[in-house]
Amino acid sequence: MAQFTVVQEVQAPAGAVWATLVDWPRHGDWAPLTVVRTVPGPAEGLGAGFVARTGVGPLAFDDPMTVVAWQPPAGDEAGDRPGRCEVAKSGRVVHGRAWFAVTPLPGGRCRVVWFEDVTVSPRALTRWAGPVLSLAGRLGFAATLRALARDVERTAG
Incomplete structure (x- = not known):
């Protein structure tokens, strides 16, 4: 398995950041070479689904996801x-779980x-390349979260 964690502080209220993060198609604004589309069903909350298509031409792949836990922040104040x-x-390519808080x-x-x-298919790839995939994921998502922070700070500030 490839695991990674990324942390980003944002100069904007939690509610504004949450609303931006759960606007699934907007993820393509920050993640390079990625377009996100929603699928029929709930737009948000448990059961909401979306597909991130990442890559270029024949090297692109779909990353379908379904929301399995949903708890918006209770407010914007510390505590x-x-x-x-x-x-x-x-x-078919990426399996597993992801979460954000x-x-x-x-x-x-x-x-x-x-x-x-x-886990990335073929699964043997993840077994042998897990550390490299974790590093690439951490670096990629750090850049994505920095772009998200700049975006939401501009609009919320």
Whole structure:
């Protein structure tokens, strides 16, 4: 398995960051070479589904996901309950789970924690290349969360 965690502080309220993160098609605005589309069904909350298509031409792959846990943040003040969303990944290439949490901090800020625990097909690839995939995922998602932070800070500020 490839696992990684990325943490990003954002100079914006937890509610605004949560709303941006769960606007699934917007993920393509920050993740390079990625387009996200929703699938029929609920747009948010448990059971919401979406597909991230990542790559170029014949090297692109679909990463279908379904929300399996959903708890928006209880507020924007430090000490308010954090929000947490978890998805199950069920694609032919990427399988596993991912989640993010949005924790309110003092001064109208918040912290985003993003975690992935995935296997890439062929599964032998993950077994042998797990550390490299974890590093690549951590670096890629760190850049994605920095782009998200810049975006939401511009619009919320």
